[in-house]
Amino acid sequence: MITKNGAATQTPAPPTAGAPTVARQPDGLGKRVGDIAEITVLFPVKPGGAARFRQNAAKIQTDAFYYEELIGTVHDFRFTFINDDTQLIGAVTYDGDFKSYITDIFTKAWQWFDEMLADVIEGYPGASHPEIAEWTAKHIVEADMWYASNATMTVKDTTRAQKVMQAFDSLLDSAST
Numbered sequence: 001m002i003t004k005n006g007a008a009t010q011t012p013a014p015p016t017a018g019a020p021t022v023a024r025q026p027d028g029l030g031k032r033v034g035d036i037a038e039i040t041v042l043f044p045v046k047p048g049g050a051a052r053f054r055q056n057a058a059k060i061q062t063d064a065f066y067y068e069e070l071i072g073t074v075h076d077f078r079f080t081f082i083n084d085d086t087q088l089i090g091a092v093t094y095d096g097d098f099k100s101y102i103t104d105i106f107t108k109a110w111q112w113f114d115e116m117l118a119d120v121i122e123g124y125p126g127a128s129h130p131e132i133a134e135w136t137a138k139h140i141v142e143a144d145m146w147y148a149s150n151a152t153m154t155v156k157d158t159t160r161a162q163k164v165m166q167a168f169d170s171l172l173d174s175a176s177t
Contacts, residue, residue: 020151028098029140034151036075037098041090041139049120050085060116067109072156073101075148079116088121095154102133 022033030039053060068074073095080089094101106113110127117124125135 022146024142025098028102029137029142030098031143031146033146033148035095035154036093036148036151037096037101038091038093038143038146038148039098039101040141040143041136042141043088043090043117043124043139044122045081045086045088046120046122049122050081050088053079053081053088053116053120056115060112063112063115067112070108071104073104073154093148095156099133102136106132 020033022031024030025032025037030037032038064077068077075093075095077092078090080091081087082089106127113127118126123135125132129135
């Protein structure tokens with residue numbers, strides 16, 4: 001909307017009936033809506049750590065598909081260097097509870113995390129360290145706002161829906177020829 005003096009104003013969005021509630025994880029830090037949860041971490045980077053990470057980025061990216069499929073609950077995951085490569089933000093959206101997710105990633109993908117973070121992050125103890133979950137929790141920053149579409153769709157549900165749609169598309173293609 002534009003006022004008489006030409007200033008733009010914005011009409012607030014009306015509340016959406018039935019919108020899911022975003023709350024704090026019941027068993028840890030991070031937000032949760034429906035079956036989906038998130039955490040964001042902020043790590044201090046060693047001098048030259050970002051350059052070391054980027055040298056391995058292609059392999060790290062390729063390995064992501066293997067490890068994330070092995071874990072089976074990750075919707076998306078990213079690392080971004082900020083503040084002249086002195087800090088690393090990690091953000092992940094996943095299914096389920098905080099504690100089971102943290103246990104899964106450091107049990108099933110410990111080699112990948114060590115490949116990514118050793119010699120990159122200040123104080124990183126290694127993914128197999130007995131207190132890795134506590135160390136990680138010290139670096140979690142709470143999201144002030146977080147949105148997740150399809151809050152009741154787990155990774156397994158999404159994969160199944162994709163297979164159903166592919167089968168349905170094949171059926172339609174067969175029927176039209």
